[in-house]
Amino acid sequence: MDDDSPRARWERRTELPLAVASLAFLAAYAISVLARDLPGFWQGVCLAVTLAAWALFAVDYAVRWRLDGQRLRFVRTHWLDTLVLVLPLLRPLRMVRVYEAVQRRHGRPRLALHARVMLYAGLSTVLLGFAGALAVYQQEQGAPDATVRTFGDSVWWTCATLATVGYGDVAPVTPVGRLIAVGIMAVGLALLGAVTGTFASWLLQVFAREDDDRPPEG
Known part of the structure; x- marks a missing residue:
């Protein structure tokens, strides 16, 4: 109820x-x-x-x-x-x-639990990534020695950070920009762990059902 x-x-x-x-x-x-x-x-x-x-x-x-x-x-x-x-x-x-x-x-709900978790994590990553890219670009544009010069640079850096790749070709140099970067790193690790963990759990359940449905040998 x-x-x-x-x-x-x-x-x-x-x-x-x-x-x-x-x-x-x-x-x-x-x-x-x-x-x-x-x-x-x-x-x-x-x-x-x-x-x-x-x-x-x-x-x-x-x-x-x-x-x-x-x-x-x-x-x-x-x-x-x-x-x-x-x-x-x-x-x-x-x-x-x-x-x-x-x-x-x-x-x-029409979607299964695993699908909902991956959907929510994916949407959260897109929304937070876009908002984070905007915030970093706002802080970095015009800053001395800034490597994030355009919004495209900010989006590229945000994608690399959320994916935990970290190429290092662009990075924030302002204190506020780096503080935002720390938050994006933490969110990236949490969301990546949620998606991969849920996907692995779903695969295990699929394989377990296949084993249960398989007729006994011999």
């Missing part, structure tokens, strides 16, 4: 609006970083959208903290939501939860 508590009802009602806010935040942030010659009015619009998205997440976090009644324990048990509130670049992760919300409203 579905949870019918006040907090659960609030989460079901706000999942889609928060996902739209995440998409709007990412779009406004990308425009403000990539469009260097953006008129002042549109720069203000992009800033207003990003601040409005943060305000929505802050209100949602405060309401769920109040409805949950766990006080400080809520912060520990909902650490991802806390990070999303504190670190703006993690807000696009809310868009990944839309699929799960839609599936819950239509009954049992």
Whole structure:
């Protein structure tokens, strides 16, 4: 039976609006970083959208903290939501939860557990990689001795970092850029481990079913 508590009802009602806010935040942030010659009015619009998205997440976090009644324990048990509130670049992760919300409203999810884990990990990698590339490019463009000179350089570096390859041909030189790089490295290791571990588990289950279905020899 579905949870019918006040907090659960609030989460079901706000999942889609928060996902739209995440998409709007990412779009406004990308425009403000990539469009260097953006008129002042549109720069203000992009800033207003990003601040409005943060305000929505802050209100949602405060309401769920109040409805949950766990006080400080809520912060520990909902650490991802806390990070999303504190670190703006993690807000696009809310868009990944839309699929799960839609599936819950239509009954049992159509994809198996292994497929959902790999799908969520893949989408999270793309969203975080794009947001991380934007953030690094914003910090590195125009910096002295910078090797990340274009957004293409930033995307290439982000892909190499998330894949744990680390060619070293381009790398951030600013303190904030390197701090963002540390976060991308940690995310890359976690997501890569989730995908490879889930895929290996799925293969083991497939081979185990084949062995069970095979007729005994002799």
